[in-house]
Amino acid sequence: MSIEQIREWLNPVESVLKLEEGKKKNEPKTLPPVMKRNVVSIVGIKRTAGRFLPVSHEGYSNETHIDKVELLGQERAEFIARKLKGMERRAHMSVFRGLIEGTLEEEWKSAFEKLFGRACTIPSGLCVTCWNCSLFGALEAGKGGTFARIRYFDTWSVESTEQCVASLQSEEGMGIGNTVSEDLRGERDSASYHLYEYVKAGTHFPFITIIESPTALDIAGYIQAVRMADLHGYGKYNANHGKFETTFLAVAPGMPRFSVLTLLEEANGDGSAIEKGFKNGKFQYDAPEGAVIKGHESIVSLGDELKGEFEQYIQMIR
Numbered sequence: 001m002s003i004e005q006i007r008e009w010l011n012p013v014e015s016v017l018k019l020e021e022g023k024k025k026n027e028p029k030t031l032p033p034v035m036k037r038n039v040v041s042i043v044g045i046k047r048t049a050g051r052f053l054p055v056s057h058e059g060y061s062n063e064t065h066i067d068k069v070e071l072l073g074q075e076r077a078e079f080i081a082r083k084l085k086g087m088e089r090r091a092h093m094s095v096f097r098g099l100i101e102g103t104l105e106e107e108w109k110s111a112f113e114k115l116f117g118r119a120c121t122i123p124s125g126l127c128v129t130c131w132n133c134s135l136f137g138a139l140e141a142g143k144g145g146t147f148a149r150i151r152y153f154d155t156w157s158v159e160s161t162e163q164c165v166a167s168l169q170s171e172e173g174m175g176i177g178n179t180v181s182e183d184l185r186g187e188r189d190s191a192s193y194h195l196y197e198y199v200k201a202g203t204h205f206p207f208i209t210i211i212e213s214p215t216a217l218d219i220a221g222y223i224q225a226v227r228m229a230d231l232h233g234y235g236k237y238n239a240n241h242g243k244f245e246t247t248f249l250a251v252a253p254g255m256p257r258f259s260v261l262t263l264l265e266e267a268n269g270d271g272s273a274i275e276k277g278f279k280n281g282k283f284q285y286d287a288p289e290g291a292v293i294k295g296h297e298s299i300v301s302l303g304d305e306l307k308g309e310f311e312q313y314i315q316m317i318r
């Protein structure tokens with residue numbers, strides 16, 4: 001599968017990411033908002049490749065509990081959209097900086113200053129002009145903002161927490177982490193370690209991501225960002241935990257006529273059932289079945305074309 005084969009349902013990069021010159025001399029360039037009304041849906045399933053700690057609330061004492069929710073007849077681990085987006089945005093920026101340095105042979109900070117008027121940093125120094133800000137959105141007091149073009153959805157484990165979470169009640173018990181004290185002479189007390197629940201390796205989380213006003217650059221960049229985020233890790237303590245493997249199932253022009261809940265119902269506890277459903281054309285979109293790209297390898301090969309798409313983008317904004 002090549003980007004060329006899907007270019008007709010995408011927007012040319014200059015219609016979405018072209019910068020406008022500042023109105024007065026020395027005024028920074030801006031990125032005008034776009035709303036093309038077309039969307040691309042990307043669906044896949046993530047499998048934990050190690051311990052994963054989806055935590056979005058405060059812990060108490062020295063214990064960390066993962067997010068859980070009762071859903072479709074069983075308790076499941078919850079992986080909220082905000083956490084998915086946060087990690088993938090950072091991974092996307094890291095891919096972006098690597099491409100800038102590879103293409104322009106210049107350190108990303110100074111290259112960003114020349115191209116966008118400042119070095120864009122997440123979360124508090126967003127430039128509101130670059131490709132990452134256009135895709136993930138940015139708001140900055142006094143500088144206006146740009147709405148995100150990417151939409152994430154909450155997701156839940158296919159498996160029940162009984163199967164997939166190591167907790168006080170489970171056979172494995174909670175994980176134990178050490179808080180390293182500078183002073184090694186002292187007695188180790190309860191404050192020097194903490195206990196944490198975790199989602200075990202091999203747990204499945206289906207996901208749906210939608211990109212509005214998509215370009216080929218967005219699709220290829222998103223695929224590469226997900227692959228990088230899988231290695232960087234999601235969730236709490238992600239230096240060591242939260243690694244994933246993603247299987248992409250479908251990329252389609254148009255909105256999906258199903259939700260993450262539909263996918264969980266289809267799985268009914270079995271992580272491989274969703275993939276089978278996609279192969280059999282069970283899930284429909286607001287697009288003809290023939291237009292849907294299926295299969296992990298085909299979708300990953302779209303990501304492989306990122307460099308060429310990125311070079312066109314840089315040509316345009318230089």
Ligand SMILES: [Zn+2]
Pocket residue numbers: 120121126127128129130131132133134
């Ligand atoms: Zn930016």
